[in-house]
Amino acid sequence: MNENAVVEISRLSKKYKRFELKDVTMDVKQGFITGLIGANGAGKSTLIKLLMGMSLPSGGEVRVFGQAYASHEAEIKERIGYVADDCSYYEHLTVDAMRSIYAPFYKRWDDRQFARYIDRFELSPKAKIRSLSKGMKMKLSLAFALSHRAELLVMDEPTAGLDPVFRRELLDILSELMLDERKSILFSTHITTDLDRVADYIAFLNRGELVFNESKERVFERYALVKADKELLDADVRRVFVGIRETSTGFEGLTGDRREAERLFAGYARIERPTLEDIMFFTAKGAEAHV
């Protein structure tokens, strides 16, 4: 196994009637946070389900901790803490009753750890799961995922529909986990603000294809947002851009080659650092234009 990768995905594909995940090759590095970004329907959940062994690929392979699901499913799952995008617990049970069902599945279950998280998240062990708000359910899910000494935390859209206060709290928890360099985190999101700060690597899916999986530093070195007059847009110039948005007052374009853009536009354009949202938006837009 690649010594630094906890997850290795090679040439992975999954065909559905109306959607296809195409030929994805990427890894998740140990000791770091990888953020999986992409618009709704880009394939994030499909990829995570394949990675969790919850669905079978149409082609390609997933290896977790150097092992394949076919031969080591139980072992792999023991070592992953998983937070699903919906609440997958028995709604009619109390938090503590759910714990007594959940805990025996894990050899390394830690009751004290669970109690600490429940306390920290201000969840009552006696509360019925049905009565919990969306944010509380998310916290409960996180408490379960973090209480069996998992080495890899996988979260599918952990912040969707949650308020900024909770998103900050989650950020706290994630950066705390990263104090331990043996731990790794993968989470998917379509909302990139504040979470993009803690991510070390960004994997970007667009329409079922992986656009890149690179360190965030590298992504921001490479991409640039150019703002200038429309007169500058000729066929050659257009080719530099991944996607362009034209308005009556000028244009904005995203390029994956910052140096080339600086050379071309020296003095004639504003060249700015894009946000991850800019990168997502213009890539999706560019892909549309080429269809």
Added chain:
Amino acid sequence: MHILLSNASDEPIYGQIVRQIRQSILNGEITPGQPLPSIRQLAKDLQISVITTKRAYEELEKEGLIDSVVGKGSFVSGANPQFIREQRLRLLEGKLIDAVQESRSLQMPLEELLAHIRLLYEELEGEG
């Protein structure tokens, strides 16, 4: 050691860290031999990525401002302030040479370049 990060700034996060730690070292706020927080601790405290912090420390190492010892962490280097200042002057010189060359290629006379520099200097003064 104080580090304040701005999300609104054009300066990348790692650059902000480098600048502020460098400042703390140059004005003696942290002294030679003093340990810096570990890369992971700093990343946690600032809620930023480990790679960003690592890059900032690597930059400071390159400048000779800090030393990293495997398994022990990073420390303010023993280099004396005079040496550090000289290092930075050399860096500055390189940047000035770039500016001079660029202005020449634009056929800008020296007075105009100086006027530009003066303007920028005064503009930035308020920002510290």
